[in-house]
Amino acid sequence: MATVLIANDSRHARTTLRTALEASGHRVIDVLHAADVFRAIQAEPADAIVLNLSLPGMSAIEIVRTLRCDGWSLPVMVTCIDLPAPERRELDSLGARHIEMLTFNAVHIASSLSLLLHHSTHTSAA
Numbered sequence: 001m002a003t004v005l006i007a008n009d010s011r012h013a014r015t016t017l018r019t020a021l022e023a024s025g026h027r028v029i030d031v032l033h034a035a036d037v038f039r040a041i042q043a044e045p046a047d048a049i050v051l052n053l054s055l056p057g058m059s060a061i062e063i064v065r066t067l068r069c070d071g072w073s074l075p076v077m078v079t080c081i082d083l084p085a086p087e088r089r090e091l092d093s094l095g096a097r098h099i100e101m102l103t104f105n106a107v108h109i110a111s112s113l114s115l116l117l118h119h120s121t122h123t124s125a126a
Contacts, residue, residue: 003027003048006028017030017109049074074120
């Protein structure tokens, strides 16, 4: 299965999401800070990234923008409680998916990520 990098400043969210993704057969790397995202993918490239919208050091939008400028085209999913329209449009323009949830739902994120990875694999193969 895929290697997924999780970046979330909530220990509970990282642990819960790790459990759900590993139960789906994915290998998981998790980090706390924005800067760790870049270090982690340089050390061990991931197949996808799941980011919390707000991370210590940089927003998810800034992370995705930097990844795209650096040539990384891997699937990115951004989780948040509420995503204002301008941020939604920017994430869309950067090719990132977003999931808005009132409560953190790791199973929903894991199933959405599986669909994103499946779509990405089939789009790349075409």
